[in-house]
Amino acid sequence: MESKGHRASVIPVPSPTLTEADIIQRARDLVPVLRERQAECEALGRIPQSSNDEFVAAGFYRILQPRRFGGYEFDLPTFAQVMIEVSRGCPSSGWVLALTAGHAIMLSAFFSEEAQIDVYGADGEFRGPSRTPPRVIATPVDGGYILNGRWDYVSGCDIATHVIGGISVSGGEPLVAIVDRADFTILDDWDTMGMRGTGSRTVVVRDGFVPAYRTIPPMRDEFGSRNAPGRRVHQNPMYVAGRLVSVLFEEMAAVAVGVAKGALDVYEHELCSSRLSLPPYAMRAEVPEYQRHFGEAWSMIEAAEATVMHVARQYMQFAREDAQGEIPFSDERDLQLQLMEQYATRLAGDAVDLMFRTSGTHVARRESLLQRYFRDMAVIKTHIAAQMDRGAEAFGRAHLGR
Numbered sequence: 001m002e003s004k005g006h007r008a009s010v011i012p013v014p015s016p017t018l019t020e021a022d023i024i025q026r027a028r029d030l031v032p033v034l035r036e037r038q039a040e041c042e043a044l045g046r047i048p049q050s051s052n053d054e055f056v057a058a059g060f061y062r063i064l065q066p067r068r069f070g071g072y073e074f075d076l077p078t079f080a081q082v083m084i085e086v087s088r089g090c091p092s093s094g095w096v097l098a099l100t101a102g103h104a105i106m107l108s109a110f111f112s113e114e115a116q117i118d119v120y121g122a123d124g125e126f127r128g129p130s131r132t133p134p135r136v137i138a139t140p141v142d143g144g145y146i147l148n149g150r151w152d153y154v155s156g157c158d159i160a161t162h163v164i165g166g167i168s169v170s171g172g173e174p175l176v177a178i179v180d181r182a183d184f185t186i187l188d189d190w191d192t193m194g195m196r197g198t199g200s201r202t203v204v205v206r207d208g209f210v211p212a213y214r215t216i217p218p219m220r221d222e223f224g225s226r227n228a229p230g231r232r233v234h235q236n237p238m239y240v241a242g243r244l245v246s247v248l249f250e251e252m253a254a255v256a257v258g259v260a261k262g263a264l265d266v267y268e269h270e271l272c273s274s275r276l277s278l279p280p281y282a283m284r285a286e287v288p289e290y291q292r293h294f295g296e297a298w299s300m301i302e303a304a305e306a307t308v309m310h311v312a313r314q315y316m317q318f319a320r321e322d323a324q325g326e327i328p329f330s331d332e333r334d335l336q337l338q339l340m341e342q343y344a345t346r347l348a349g350d351a352v353d354l355m356f357r358t359s360g361t362h363v364a365r366r367e368s369l370l371q372r373y374f375r376d377m378a379v380i381k382t383h384i385a386a387q388m389d390r391g392a393e394a395f396g397r398a399h400l401g402r
Contacts, residue, residue: 027085030085046199055086060082064101083098099155103128107119109244110216110228112230130163136177138170143211145169145210154200155200163178186203187204193378238315257304260377266373307343339395353374355370
């Protein structure tokens with residue numbers, strides 16, 4: 001393995017001519033394959049290695065990664081569209097992909113150039129789930145910190161190259177650190193009713209060393225964001241001025257929309273292939289009541305997807321305006337995007353609830369795809385980032401100046 005001092009500061013892009021349209025089509029082509037693997041993914045409690053290999057080959061982990069470090073440096077709308085399509089095929093796989101690939105923004109926009117050269121390494125392979133509450137104790141030593149503790153709910157830790165985690169420094173302020181895969185172990189403690197294939201397990205660090213240059217103060221507010229060392233490494237506005245939390249919530253919202261679209265695929269098949277159990281014994285798709293249910297679900301999902309894509313475009317606009325010295329990408333703007341992402345998640349969840357409730361008892365069987373989409377969405381809705389009431393209050397407080 002190369003030492004840090006000899007790692008490449010410029011990494012070739014795997015497919016230099018790949019376009020945004022190409023990578024979105026790659027995701028669409030994988031939908032039926034991922035759908036066939038849903039049961040396997042759930043049984044494994046992590047995404048299958050075959051799926052991860054295909055994500056690597058397709059370039060999905062490099063969508064938001066800087067071109068300097070072997071990424072495609074596409075934009076947030078492209079990222080969101082790929083996450084929607086992958087989640088349409090397999091919710092757990094989409095969640096893992098989103099919560100690892102999306103965090104290239106954390107590394108590229110906030111950490112120092114030295115940290116980026118070190119972490120991206122010689123080949124640009126980076127899959128970094130994060131858990132930023134300072135749950136791990138950091139003891140200062142010469143050149144860095146010795147870490148001891150654990151982070152729970154680390155989605156995608158099985159396929160991770162690194163983990164980005166919050167650390168509590170003895171006698172100091174909390175920090176965020178990037179830890180190598182070799183420096184943590186995984187506890188098999190993920191046993192849930194849904195999203196079982198995400199492998200959102202606990203990772204444990206024992207006497208692991210992290211150099212000081214791989215740590216930064218928390219970057220969740222405007223002050224921390226603006227003063228992060230990574231702001232001067234790249235020229236793309238999403239690295240110069242993009243915010244963090246609205247990207248994290250976009251990951252969740254895009255997955256939720258994909259789950260709803262996958263459920264709609266299955267729901268349409270159910271309506272076109274099952275009959276009423278009472279007179280007139282008609283095909284459900286021929287009954288006005290079910291036509292209405294389908295139309296309502298479809299409209300909610302379309303509105304949710306439109307919101308997710310609108311947020312992604314606004315994110316890029318807000319970053320450009322800030323980078324050009326026009327309008328700061330403020331806390332209020334970040335909260336505005338978060339609230340819309342939470343609303344999209346709520347809409348997608350309501351659509352899945354409607355489809356499951358109106359499909360008939362047979363879809364509750366263990367082998368039913370619709371019940372899996374329903375269970376997965378139920379677990380997504382428990383995430384703290386999905387709690388729209390909190391988001392509405394936070395945005396209202398910021399906007400009204402309280």
